[in-house]
Amino acid sequence: MTTNPRYEVLFEPVQIGPVTAPNRFYQVPHASGMTEANPRVRAAFRGTKAEGGWGVVSTGAVSTHPSSDDSPLPFARLWDDNDIRSHALACDAIHEHGALAAVELWHGGAAVMNRTSRIAPYSPSGIPWMATHVGFMGNQRPRTMSAEDIRQVLNWQAQAARRAHSAGYDIVYVYAGMGYLGYEFLLEEYNHRTDAYGGSVENRVRFVKELLEISKEAVGEDCAVALRISLEELRAKPSDNYASQAHEVVSLMSDIPDLWDVKMDSSPTDCGASRFRAEAAHEPVIDFVKQVTDRPVVGVGRFTSPDTMVSQIKRGVLDLIGGARPSIADPFLPNKIREGREDDIRECIGCNICISSWHDGVPVRCTQNATAGEEWRRGWHPEHFTPTSSSAALLVVGGGPAGLEAALIAARQGFSVTLAERGTELGGRLLFETSLPGLSTWGRVRDYRLQALQQMPNVNLYLDSELSAKDILELEHQHIAIATGARWTRMLYSSLEIPVGHLNVPGVYTPDDLAAGMLPQGPTLVYDFDNYYLGGVIAEHLATLGREVSYATPAGHASAWTIMTNEQPFVHQALHQHGVKVHTLQLLKSFHNGEAEMANIFTGDTSQYACQSIVIVGHRSPRDELYQQLQSSSGDFEAMGIHSVKVIGDAHAPGALVHAVHSGHSFARSLEQDSDTLYLRDIPVTDFPPGHAAT
Ligand code: ADP
Numbered sequence: 001m002t003t004n005p006r007y008e009v010l011f012e013p014v015q016i017g018p019v020t021a022p023n024r025f026y027q028v029p030h031a032s033g034m035t036e037a038n039p040r041v042r043a044a045f046r047g048t049k050a051e052g053g054w055g056v057v058s059t060g061a062v063s064t065h066p067s068s069d070d071s072p073l074p075f076a077r078l079w080d081d082n083d084i085r086s087h088a089l090a091c092d093a094i095h096e097h098g099a100l101a102a103v104e105l106w107h108g109g110a111a112v113m114n115r116t117s118r119i120a121p122y123s124p125s126g127i128p129w130m131a132t133h134v135g136f137m138g139n140q141r142p143r144t145m146s147a148e149d150i151r152q153v154l155n156w157q158a159q160a161a162r163r164a165h166s167a168g169y170d171i172v173y174v175y176a177g178m179g180y181l182g183y184e185f186l187l188e189e190y191n192h193r194t195d196a197y198g199g200s201v202e203n204r205v206r207f208v209k210e211l212l213e214i215s216k217e218a219v220g221e222d223c224a225v226a227l228r229i230s231l232e233e234l235r236a237k238p239s240d241n242y243a244s245q246a247h248e249v250v251s252l253m254s255d256i257p258d259l260w261d262v263k264m265d266s267s268p269t270d271c272g273a274s275r276f277r278a279e280a281a282h283e284p285v286i287d288f289v290k291q292v293t294d295r296p297v298v299g300v301g302r303f304t305s306p307d308t309m310v311s312q313i314k315r316g317v318l319d320l321i322g323g324a325r326p327s328i329a330d331p332f333l334p335n336k337i338r339e340g341r342e343d344d345i346r347e348c349i350g351c352n353i354c355i356s357s358w359h360d361g362v363p364v365r366c367t368q369n370a371t372a373g374e375e376w377r378r379g380w381h382p383e384h385f386t387p388t389s390s391s392a393a394l395l396v397v398g399g400g401p402a403g404l405e406a407a408l409i410a411a412r413q414g415f416s417v418t419l420a421e422r423g424t425e426l427g428g429r430l431l432f433e434t435s436l437p438g439l440s441t442w443g444r445v446r447d448y449r450l451q452a453l454q455q456m457p458n459v460n461l462y463l464d465s466e467l468s469a470k471d472i473l474e475l476e477h478q479h480i481a482i483a484t485g486a487r488w489t490r491m492l493y494s495s496l497e498i499p500v501g502h503l504n505v506p507g508v509y510t511p512d513d514l515a516a517g518m519l520p521q522g523p524t525l526v527y528d529f530d531n532y533y534l535g536g537v538i539a540e541h542l543a544t545l546g547r548e549v550s551y552a553t554p555a556g557h558a559s560a561w562t563i564m565t566n567e568q569p570f571v572h573q574a575l576h577q578h579g580v581k582v583h584t585l586q587l588l589k590s591f592h593n594g595e596a597e598m599a600n601i602f603t604g605d606t607s608q609y610a611c612q613s614i615v616i617v618g619h620r621s622p623r624d625e626l627y628q629q630l631q632s633s634s635g636d637f638e639a640m641g642i643h644s645v646k647v648i649g650d651a652h653a654p655g656a657l658v659h660a661v662h663s664g665h666s667f668a669r670s671l672e673q674d675s676d677t678l679y680l681r682d683i684p685v686t687d688f689p690p691g692h693a694a695t
């Protein structure tokens with residue numbers, strides 16, 4: 001197939017200083033949780049994106065010195081020459097496919113806590129960055145940088161840039177975004193200096209300008225220098241001679257960087273979840289940059305639609321289409337557009353599980369793309385599958401995310417696949433959940449898989465087909481996957497986190513009841529100790545139906561775990577806007593006569609809430625009866641010609657969508673494989689013995 005002429009503009013090369021990007025697809029720097037501890041995992045992850053057509057592939061933040069130490073969060077380093085080899089592996093993997101490699105050199109300033117290096121954090125004026133996430137909080141305030149400190153930071157940037165150049169990077173970044181050191185110099189709230197680095201905007205940009213100049217000197221003639229900068233707050237600030245301080249800052253440095261990489265100021269606004277932010281949401285902040293500089297501009301916006309990308313180019317908003325999440329969900333997005341296969345794009349759903357992985361301190365995980373981070377250690381390629389020589393057939397029971405992924409990945413290997421779903425539509429839990437406020441984009445998990453399965457000749461999809469254990473055995477498939485999901489329970493817990501039985505009284509509902517079409521009557525209390533999105537979304541949903549809704553949780557925030565996915569501030573805003581009263585630190589004890597008794601989880605103080613109904617969003621248990629029946633129905637599967645019977649997804653261990661998809665994928669990849677190696681363990685690569693390998 002050929003490129004749609006409308007999209008050809010996306011495949012034009014773009015000059016970035018002394019180097020040329022082969023097309024406009026630019027994987028901007030994004031955290032991957034991969035460091036020098038797992039260099040092969042990192043190289044394969046980044047290299048796969050180059051293979052998929054991204055013209056530029058960048059690292060995540062790479063610290064220039066131990067005074068920029070984000071531990072225990074994972075971060076990469078170019079602290080001494082021993083770090084070069086592992087970066088070179090990634091550069092080689094990227095270059096192998098004709099892409100440019102970019103490195104985001106980074107000094108975290110007051111926004112890092114230097115927990116391992118124990119160096120007092122650096123800052124322009126001793127003003128701490130305000131952390132709202134417990135993982136980012138520390139109890140040491142930053143020091144005020146002396147003139148000597150400034151010289152040193154510049155010197156570390158130069159040394160790291162030289163190492164980056166020798167590792168093979170084509171683009172070296174200066175970072176002035178998201179609360180980190182360069183950004184702190186730009187903002188008058190952080191920068192109270194009275195020397196040449198503080199005061200006027202011209203003085204406040206001096207440090208960033210010097211970082212750019214020293215990086216240019218360090219890398220020489222064949223490597224570009226990019227500036228990554230957050231413009232949200234600056235754009236909101238008036239300036240005497242410009243439309244805003246953002247206009248002033250960009251104008252003052254317009255022709256210094258070879259590339260402008262422009263973004264928002266905080267992770268929740270920069271990497272907004274689809275629940276609360278649409279595609280291309282950054283445009284109102286960054287739309288002016290191209291009018292102020294003639295250097296190329298890259299920006300993001302969870303772009304998955306080629307029409308939106310073309311519109312950004314044609315309207316002069318961006319020169320390069322930045323992608324972080326879209327490149328994780330589908331490393332082959334550019335190639336699919338080039339080949340006229342737009343319908344095959346595995347579009348990012350904007351769930352931000354990838355971001356939660358970084359907060360968790362582990363390599364990136366993706367709901368849509370189970371192969372992200374598994375390219376090297378499990379040998380999973382997102383588009384290539386080892387054809388099976390087996391004639392074994394697979395029966396998948398249940399058409400939710402786990403069943404759909406298992407069926408698709410098995411079919412792509414050439415297995416003959418039958419999927420039976422008891423409902424009249426495929427999608428499992430997604431069918432209900434995507435009808436709730438803000439979650440329609442998540443339907444892409446079903447849509448991508450379904451449209452692929454429907455085109456495959458070796459796949460049969462049966463709806464309205466509830467199978468019993470007897471039916472399954474009579475169908476005589478060699479592999480059986482039970483993907484029958486999980487059910488929400490009415491279980492409650494004590495303040496010691498011990499289950500105390502089920503609240504089986506009239507007026508108490510679970511999300512499954514709502515999915516089945518029941519509607520709680522009267523004033524309703526949503527009691528949430530699942531802590532992810534669903535409790536908050538159900539409260540919002542019932543409020544939009546006109547119910548009087550309260551939301552209670554034993555946690556300290558509504559949808560407490562969504563701090564990991566950047567959604568929490570917006571969950572609270574949404575509940576507030578819908579008039580939902582939020583009660584935190586509350587344990588549900590009992591419910592009778594229209595009164596819920598709650599107790600403060602710490603003090604035990606009780607209070608009564610008047611409500612007619614309660615929705616408990618708490619514990620889920622596997623719906624695995626079918627699997628248990630199969631296990632007990634016959635010990636002699638071998639004699640029946642059955643090679644394997646497995647339970648997958650929520651029926652195995654209830655989790656988020658990301659777990660169900662990964663489970664389905666993992667199951668299908670291991671069909672007819674008898675290796676018991678779970679995955680390869682990566683180890684660091686170095687040239688020198690431990691210590692400081694000086695340049
Ligand atoms: P997961 O997230 O693990 O994919 P879901 O709950 O989303 O789980 O999907 C499970 C699917 O299995 C649902 O669509 C449900 O209707 C289906 N299902 C459950 N029991 C049976 C059965 N006995 N036969 C066929 N389909 C079933």
Ligand code: SF4
Nearest residue numbers: 348349351352354366
């Ligand atoms: Fe997109 Fe979710 Fe994958 Fe992140 S985890 S890339 S937000 S689909």
